[in-house]
Amino acid sequence: MHKIEDLIRIFERSFFKTYNTKLVVGHDEPVYLPADENTQYHQIVFAHGFYASALHEIAHWCLAGPKRREQLDYGYWYNPDGRNKQQQQKFEFVEIKPQAIEWILSVCAGFDFKVSCDNLNGSYTPDRHAFRARIYSQVEQYLAGKLPTRAKLLGIALADFYQVKHPFSIKKFTVEER
Template identity: 40%
Template sequence: MFEQLFYERLNTRLLGGAEEPIYIPAGLATEDADISPVETYHRLYFRHDYLSSALHETAHWCIAGTQRREQLDFGYWYSPDGRSSQQQQLFEQAEVAPQALEWMFSIASGQRFRVSADNLASDEGASDDFVRAVAERAQSWCAGGNLPSRGRLFIEALGNRFDCAEPLSQDHYRLEALV
């Protein structure tokens, strides 16, 4: 579905099988032995065959502007497991929009969604403020608050494919659904 929507128009393919998710712009070389070194199209890789990873990476791609889509992994920093509380707070701030959009993709495709702190080395899950911010962003987008256009297109396509009649209804995106 991603390819049907975005390959011809934006020269981007969504590909599974990666050890770690990564976005590689067209023409950029990579040293990863599992990934072809250079391609003429943009590549958005998700982990193995995990649907949640595909939806999450697609959310990042839908949010990224033109300049970010010309940079390896959209130019984002990533700090692996074992983040300090300050690093975790920065991570959560950066992840509000992608996780809200991933939630919307999950609803549209009938998949389960869980907010992720993505810090397995920590005993703590996502902070209450982060969970609340994810819910508020999804609610805002449903109310007409500047939903990224590629995200809207993908939500509508998923909703049609998986028979979700109103994937942009605020009723789906209540805080209680995340806790």
């Protein structure tokens, strides 16, 4: 039901003309590549053709302002898998907003959202439930009228394509993981 080709097409129809940005299947780690002398458009490269990875990387793009979108990987900090408690807490703090947008886009597409603590090999085991609750709080704020414009536009396009009714209703979200 959720074909990556559909998401790529919906994204391109929604944003290529205005933002000169394409969604691109990658092989390993996701990355954002601004246009350069070799590629005339910006690229949101997501991992292994995974639908969830694409939604997550789109969420980061929806948050990035014009100056950030001119930088490799938006100029953001990233500490890979294998984090200690302090590093994991910092990771979760910066991931709340993009994961909230990813969750909203997932609901709009009728796709199951899974919170990502992204620390399988770390010395610290994160509290997934507490992290999901913080993400849920951000979802509530976004749905109360603070959702970034690009996220809302894509959410509408996804809901239309997948025929999801009332995708921006808080009733579509639950703190408990299914």
